[in-house]
Amino acid sequence: MxxxxxxxxxxxxxxxxxxxxxxxxxxxxxxxxxxxxxxxxxxxxxxxxxxxxxxxxxxxxxxxxxxxxxxxxxxxxxxxxxxxxxxxxxxxxGKGQMRLADGDWTLNKIALNTVIQAVMTEIEKTGAKLSPVGISGIIGVAYDSYRKNDDVTALATQVGQLVVIASMGGQQ
Structure with missing residues (x-):
């Protein structure tokens, strides 16, 4: 070998x-x-x-x-x-503008890290094969939702649903 x-x-x-x-x-x-x-x-x-x-x-x-x-x-x-x-x-x-508008990029690092970890863990757990577009779409939707709700349980449920939908072709 x-x-x-x-x-x-x-x-x-x-x-x-x-x-x-x-x-x-x-x-x-x-x-x-x-x-x-x-x-x-x-x-x-x-x-x-x-x-x-x-x-x-x-x-x-x-x-x-x-x-x-x-x-x-x-x-x-x-x-x-x-x-x-x-x-x-x-x-x-490749969608949208290269640069964020002033003030649009205030980032809650803790929230983003929580979302990214949840998404990557779910993808690894399910073995889903997703494109970069699919992954970034899930992260974007989940991040917006999590910033509004700050509910980790709801985040895990939502990410699970989004990964299933995306792996069935919804975001690939």
Whole structure:
């Protein structure tokens, strides 16, 4: 039996997300140049993957995998990008605007982490095979609901229902 290669293959399904992450890296550079976002002085003529990885709460090789369509961004990376003012729905699905409107991105980190954990746990528990669009849709709906109700029991029930619906083709 041959050992498995640790080199990840490019996944064509991730290409849209990869393209949008590169757009974000370029936009962060422009915003830093215009002093909209504070970054260390001494930026060259572009923002490197390592610099972007630092802002996105991940390691440079991981960010490189995201930009080359070899992996999807982890929830903590999406959260960091939201905090920089980028829309998670746009990142994962290509829908809406790249940047959140001022004031729209006040994020309840505890609520978002609770929702992401509930969604990922349910997906793992059920073995559901969902696309990035399906997963982000579930997270978005559940997050909005949870912020309004703050009810963990209702969240678990809702996430369970949403995962079942999505796995039957409603969000894939």
């Amino acid at each position: 041959e050992p498995k290669s640790k080199i990840k293959e490019k996944n064509p399904e991730f290409q849209g997300v990869a393209d949008r992450l590169l757009q974000i890296r370029n936009d962060v550079f422009v915003r830093a140049t215009n002093r909209e976002i504070g970054l260390k002085d001494g930026l060259g003529n572009k923002l490197t993957q390592a610099e972007m990885a630092n802002l996105a709460n991940c390691k440079a090789p991981t960010w490189a995998e995201y930009e080359s369509a070899k992996a999807l961004p982890a929830p903590k990376v999406i959260q960091a990008l939201i905090e920089l003012g980028y829309d998670a729905n746009w990142i994962l699905c």
